[in-house]
Amino acid sequence: MTPLVRLEAVSMRFATESNPEHAVFGDINLSISAGERVALIGRNGSGKSTLLRVMARIFAPSAGAVHWAPGVSVSMLSLGLGFRPDLTGRDNAMLSCLLLGLTRKEAKASVEQIAAFCEIGTFFDEPVRTYSAGMRARLGFGSALMNRSQVILIDETLSVGDTFFRDKARAALQKELTEDRAVVLVTHAEAQIKSLCTSAVFLGEGAVISAGDPRAVLSEYAAHYSEATGS
């Protein structure tokens, strides 16, 4: 099967105040095919978010190459993309859909779906600054689900709202993850990795330390840092 995204010897360097050539990671080889759900794990600062941004065409790699299958769309799934507190939930949902690349007509139709999904009633037409954190998260998740990309990159917790809404959100996401799509998920939630992901990649010390079966990678991850801390 042709991969949707393939990273070939990808390296990334940033200029920081103390180091003009700070290496985030180097020589990363990775391929993501349709139907795959890949967990990306690693400590803070290991370059997980940067790697997602390279895949999402936000950053160009410092070295190496990224190959996208012809016509494939890749984007980050972001809660509250471009949200402005002074705008209503409806306006923010519309804006979020347009930012995701939907046409005005598609966005208008999607706004009604978002309203139905996030279940915040008449608050949907109130400014977002009047929302509780839970209501904002519901609106953010509902809007993010309108992401139609074939490869979805998730870099934040999807545990939003109360238990009932969390279950609904998880079910909605599962429904969206059809066989023709792929997901790369940055998470440390073991249960989520074991139940959702088909493979895992452990990123550390600027390289891929292990990749493959999620359970094996999680064990490797735990062992690696228990050795490092001597516990």
Next chain:
Amino acid sequence: MTFSQIITLVDTLARFHLKGEARQYLLGYLWWIMEPLLYVAVFYIVFEKLLQNRQPEFLYFLMVGKLTFIWFSKSINQAANSLEANKGLMAQLNLRKEIPALAVIQQGFYRQFVVFGFLLCFLVLNGYAVTAVWWWLIPLILIQALLTIGAGLLAALLVCVQLDFRLLIQLGTVFLLFMSGIFWDLNAIADEGVRHWLMVLNPLATLIDAYRQVLMLGAAPNVDSLGWVLAESLLLLFLALFAYHHLQYWIARKVVSR
């Protein structure tokens, strides 16, 4: 994203931002007119009442100059901050980097549409005749729009390169305020060479003079001078689009990692 989707996004961002901004203030959309008029009032009090300015019909002269200048200066200063202000979006989305600055400039177009309407009504109510020469306003506004887009995109890019440019741009617009003949008449410069170079180097001065020719004197503006301004505006726009085309990834890295 197709060109039409980019246009829709820019326009929606602009309209929604204006809506959100109006919600923050008690007087809401009234500020679109009140803010520029308050500037005019301050200048009028200082130059006409305190300094006894001898420019004939100074209030109208000042209004035409200041109300068109504010459109440019406010758009440039807001566009200069647009990439930094959208850092979160840049980190999450492969967005064309021209979009934040264009959305801010589009907000300025909407505000200025209302301001121009007010200005024209005010002039007519105070005895200025509407003549066929007023059709010249259309090319004048279009040229100023091109100039604003080109300069605004470049201002955003410069601030992305180095934040210090934000202060220099603010200072630069104050400098332009004094050099564009807002409260004094460029035609009062005795040395024709100096006047010529001032207008060549500062397209805003030519534009403001042209607005006054059309609105206050009922005369067509100098086509050669306007041609220069058009050429300068197109050059700025071309430079900006060329730079953005080649720096899309670099801009994202610079803004997100700052």
